Amino acid sequence: MLDANKMFSLQGKTALVTGSSRGLGQALALGLANAGAKVVCSSSRMGGCDDTVQKITEMGGEAIQIAADLNDSESVSALAQSALEWQGSIDVLINNGGTIARYPAVDFPEDEWLKVININLNNAFLLSRLIGKKMIEQGSGKIVNIASMLSYSGGITVPAYTASKHGIAGVTKALANEWAANNIQVNAIAPGYFRTDNTQALQDNPERNRDIQNRIPAGQWGEPEQLVGAAVFLSSAASDYVNGHILAVDGGWLAR
Incomplete structure (x- = not known):
């Protein structure tokens, strides 16, 4: 039986975290590094x-950065190749990078719809497919998609984002079904309402901010x-028998 320290350790593992310049992505990258991951x-x-x-x-970890336009499939493919070349494998993929656009449905621009779906869903799947193929070859891996409370509900003035986050929840389950036999666990985290750039408009709206809290x-x-x-749980040996799960981290929002 593994002890608790080893179960949650990421020593010897290499992780790729998209959208890790700030906010949730930066916190996730720092957290995985603190658990021992490159x-x-x-x-x-x-x-x-x-x-x-x-x-x-500064915390004694190892990290590199790779620029990639998640709205461009060729850039995403190059990201996967460069990330795999650094240490020879990727053990943990966190699909965190994303975007949001807010318009009433009747006025929602088509180009904004396509951009949100492409970044949040299409190319998250592409990156998972490219990294997942190598995980299958090595016989292990963890993929953690960042879903949303809008994987469960419709939201207001964010139809593209809602569609993409419903989609990422479905892709999580689909990949888990296909790759579980290869010792690859594919799960998602559905964050509740967190203080980030993406939610600044909600925080600044007194009525919506009050309703949310x-x-x-x-x-x-x-x-x-x-x-x-x-994220550390779903990236570590502690979650080896957890697959296709959407883990809500929401302060109890869904239970209300």
């Missing part, structure tokens, strides 16, 4: 992850660091 940090522009890489280095039994927004425990 981390490939990805953002849309070179230099975007300077702060994240520096923080990991009143709905959360914990009575407050989540902080990015509060997502780390779930």
Whole structure:
């Protein structure tokens, strides 16, 4: 039987975290590094992850950054290749990179719809497929997709984001079904309402901010660091028999 320290350790593992320049992605990258992983940090522009890489280095970890446009399939393919070349394998993939657009449905621009679906769903699947193929060859791996409370509900003025997050929950289950026999666990985390750039418009809206906090039994927004425990769990040996699960980290929002 593994002891608790070994079960949650990521020593000797290499992780790729997309969208890790700030917010939830940065917190996840730092958390995995603190658990012992070498981390490939990805953002849309070179230099975007300077702060994240520096923080990991200062804590005694190892990290590199790779720029990739998650709206472009060729860039995503290049990201997968470069990430795999660094240490020879990727043991943990965190599909965190994403975008959101807010418009009433009747006015939602088609180009914005396509961009949100492409970044949040299409190319998250592409990256999972490319990295997953190598995980199958090595006989192990962990993929953690970042879902949302909008994987469960419809939201307001965010139809593309809602569609993409419903989709990522479904892809999580589909990949888990196909790859479980190869010792690959594919799960997702559905964050509740966290203080990030993506939710700034909600935080700044007094009525929506009040409604959200009143709905959360914990009575407050989540902080990015509060997502780390779930990510380390789903990235480590502690979750070897957890597959196709969407783990809500929401302060009790769904239970209300």
